[in-house]
Amino acid sequence: MKYAGLLVMPAGFFLSIAAILLFPASPQRTAFVVCGLAVEAMGLVVAVRGHMQLRSENR
Amino acid sequence: MTPLAPMPFPESSFALTLGLLLLAPLAIAGIALVNTGLGRSRSAAQLLLGSLVVISTAVIAFALVGSALAAGTNGDHLFHLAGKAWNWAGAGPFFLRELGGAAPRMQLAILFELLSVALVVLIPWGSGADRLRLPAGAAIAAVMGAVVFPLVAHWTWGGGWLAQLGVNFSSGGGFLDGGGAAAIHALGGVSALAVVWIAGPRKGKFPQEGLSTAMPGHNVVYVLLGCLVALVGWLAWNMAGSLLWLNAAPTALAVTAVNTLLSAAAALVATFSVTRIRFGKPDASLCANGWLAGLVTSSACAGLVSPLAALFTGLVAGIMTPLLVELFELALSIDDPSGAVSVHGAAGLWGLAAAGMFAPQQGQFIAQLIGVSTLLGLTLPLVYFVFWLINCLLPFRVDPDGERLGMDLHELGGNAYPEFVVHRDESYR
Numbered sequence: 001m002k003y004a005g006l007l008v009m010p011a012g013f014f015l016s017i018a019a020i021l022l023f024p025a026s027p028q029r030t031a032f033v034v035c036g037l038a039v040e041a042m043g044l045v046v047a048v049r050g051h052m053q054l055r056s057e058n059r
Numbered sequence: 060m061t062p063l064a065p066m067p068f069p070e071s072s073f074a075l076t077l078g079l080l081l082l083a084p085l086a087i088a089g090i091a092l093v094n095t096g097l098g099r100s101r102s103a104a105q106l107l108l109g110s111l112v113v114i115s116t117a118v119i120a121f122a123l124v125g126s127a128l129a130a131g132t133n134g135d136h137l138f139h140l141a142g143k144a145w146n147w148a149g150a151g152p153f154f155l156r157e158l159g160g161a162a163p164r165m166q167l168a169i170l171f172e173l174l175s176v177a178l179v180v181l182i183p184w185g186s187g188a189d190r191l192r193l194p195a196g197a198a199i200a201a202v203m204g205a206v207v208f209p210l211v212a213h214w215t216w217g218g219g220w221l222a223q224l225g226v227n228f229s230s231g232g233g234f235l236d237g238g239g240a241a242a243i244h245a246l247g248g249v250s251a252l253a254v255v256w257i258a259g260p261r262k263g264k265f266p267q268e269g270l271s272t273a274m275p276g277h278n279v280v281y282v283l284l285g286c287l288v289a290l291v292g293w294l295a296w297n298m299a300g301s302l303l304w305l306n307a308a309p310t311a312l313a314v315t316a317v318n319t320l321l322s323a324a325a326a327l328v329a330t331f332s333v334t335r336i337r338f339g340k341p342d343a344s345l346c347a348n349g350w351l352a353g354l355v356t357s358s359a360c361a362g363l364v365s366p367l368a369a370l371f372t373g374l375v376a377g378i379m380t381p382l383l384v385e386l387f388e389l390a391l392s393i394d395d396p397s398g399a400v401s402v403h404g405a406a407g408l409w410g411l412a413a414a415g416m417f418a419p420q421q422g423q424f425i426a427q428l429i430g431v432s433t434l435l436g437l438t439l440p441l442v443y444f445v446f447w448l449i450n451c452l453l454p455f456r457v458d459p460d461g462e463r464l465g466m467d468l469h470e471l472g473g474n475a476y477p478e479f480v481v482h483r484d485e486s487y488r
Contacts, residue, residue: 002256006440013436016429020228021141026422033428040436048391051256055265055392 002054005047012039068164075309076167076302082295083174087114087181089289093351094185096281097344097397101465102189103277104475109193110181113200117180118173120204127151128209129172130165131217143227145220149213164303171303172212174296175243176204182247183254185397187455189261189274190462191254193470195455202445203250211438212242216304221433224426231423234430235414237305237315238297238358240407241430248404249439251395253446258455260394262462271388274396275344282347293354294319301362311362318361319354322373326353329377337381345381348398352380352406359410360417368417375413376406408434 019032091110098106121129130151137144151157158169180200187196214221215236225233236242265271276282294316301307301315330349334342353373360372383401387393393400408431415427449455456462461469468474 006443009436009440011436013432016432016436020224020230020425020429024229026425029425030428033425033432036432036436037428040432044435044439048393052392055260 002047002050005043005045005050008043008046009040012036012041012043015039068162070163072302072309073163073167076299077170079295079299079302080167080170080174083171083292083299084177086289086292086296087174087178089285089287089292090178090181090185090351092281092285092288093347094181094188094397096278096285097185097276098188099274099465100277100476100479101467101474103467104473105193105466105470106185106188107475108471109184109191109196112193113180113184113196114177116197117176117200117204117208120201121173121176121209122155124153124205125176125209126155126169126172127153128206129212129217130169131213131219135213135218146218146223147214147220148210149217149219167299168216168303171299172209172216175212175239176208178239179203179208179243179247179250182244182397182399182403183250186251186395186399187254187258188396189466190456191258192453192455192457195449195453198449198453199250199254199446202449207250207438207442207445208242208246211246211434214433215242215430221426221430224429225422229422230426230429231415231418231420232426234426235305235363235418235423236359236411236430237300237307237362238293238319239300240355240359240410240414241434243407244355244358244403245407245411245431245434246438246442248400248402248407249434250442250446251397251399252393252404252439253443254455255393255395255400256443257446257450260392261396262459264394265392271392271394276396279343279347282344286347286350289351289354290320290323293323293357297357297361300358305362307362314366315361317366318364318369319357321366322357322360322369322376323350323353325370325373326350326356326377326380329374330381333378333381342381345384345398348384348402349377349380352376352402355403355406356410356413359407359414363414364417368413372410372413372417376409379409380406 016033016036019029023029095106128149130149134150135146136148180203213219221234224230297319298312298315327350330346331341334345356372356376380401384398411427415424
């Protein structure tokens with residue numbers, strides 16, 4: 001689960017990069033970059049949950 | 060505002076920057092003191108000696124290999140996408156071969172980066188306190204100094220793709236990071252997270268039942284003295300960074316210094332108030348964390364924003380830091396003795412975003428968000444993977460017997476405080 005989260009995070013990064021390539025106008029670009037950051041945050045949450053799960057199993 | 064663009068850099072600026080860079084190591088000394096104070100007494104000597112070891116290893120690795128990747132030259136490694144050139148790595152000479160003949164500004168840039176790499180590696184080292192082995196710390200420092208830091212430094216300071224977001228995609232002045240909030244602190248923070256994930260918590264930190272065990276730092280005087288020492292270094296660091304990477308005029312440096320101090324002061328007041336409200340009394344080590352978080356946000360903002368905005372960003376960092384430290388420890392089971400993930404990671408990312416919000420240039424916010432996205436979405440997984448590989452070859456964590464004895468006795472054969480009576484640790488019963 002932790003690795004799944006860490007794999008999702010680069011997807012958010014590529015979404016942010018896609019934003020600057022695809023949208024020249026500022027509002028859409030900002031929205032898309034924020035979406036990219038949200039995907040990264042989701043990946044981070046999954047990675048943290050995975051870490052917590054592993055820790056409770058190893059107790 | 061491309062970094063290291065052929066801007067005029069008179070001799071007076073050279074002398075001023077050099078003088079400031081000679082004061083900057085005080086920030087490193089401050090962080091080392093804070094890390095040591097926040098660790099346990101039976102690991103104090105190993106922590107402080109380890110600070111010297113990781114700094115030395117990282118500086119040598121950067122000088123031999125990393126400086127080539129960090130440098131901004133005409134022959135940098137590029138790839139082309141959507142009609143734009145993406146400069147992803149430098150192609151300078153290895154072993155600092157041409158340093159003596161380089162332009163004065165380039166020489167100062169190398170010195171700045173050498174000091175930066177020394178600070179970067181201290182951050183994960185502090186987070187791994189009380190269980191991270193010295194050889195593993197040195198291996199982490201070598202990889203950080205040779206590859207990871209140079210890449211991020213090139214992207215932000217060496218004319219890399221982040222710095223060129225302004226030219227290529229009309230995003231303000233490109234990604235701006237005058238004092239190293241990205242290349243030093245956010246990178247250090249995500250590395251610290253990777254280290255604590257891989258090394259795991261200290262023995263007895265999270266018992267099978269109940270809340271986590273409090274393991275307070277062994278010397279709060281070191282911690283608070285470290286904060287004061289770090290302030291001097293930070294002032295110098297931010298001013299030198301403004302001259303080098305933001306092309307600031309020497310006459311603008313007073314504002315940078317004022318912003319640095321305001322940000323730290325606001326953060327301290329906020330943390331003091333938050334801990335006073337939450338616990339009934341202010342918490343000294345959390346206040347130290349808040350102070351440092353304010354300094355970290357100033358690394359991003361001090362050269363770009365107004366004093367009022369610097370005060371606001373520091374205030375937010377000061378409120379956020381103690382809450383995050385608590386969240387990481389109590390809710391997320393992350394054992395980070397120095398609080399580096401919150402202090403350097405979260406505050407660094409917040410500072411970078413805030414710099415975009417309050418900077419006067421149009422489109423700067425997007426450039427800063429892309430930088431934040433890169434640090435979180437690309438650098439964290441990359442660093443985790445690299446550290447995971449190192450851990451397979453050279454285990455991070457000391458064996459249980461070593462952890463019971465303490466890192467000083469186990470790795471150095473003697474305690475930091477040989478005349479003190481060491482009491483039995485309740486967590487090993």
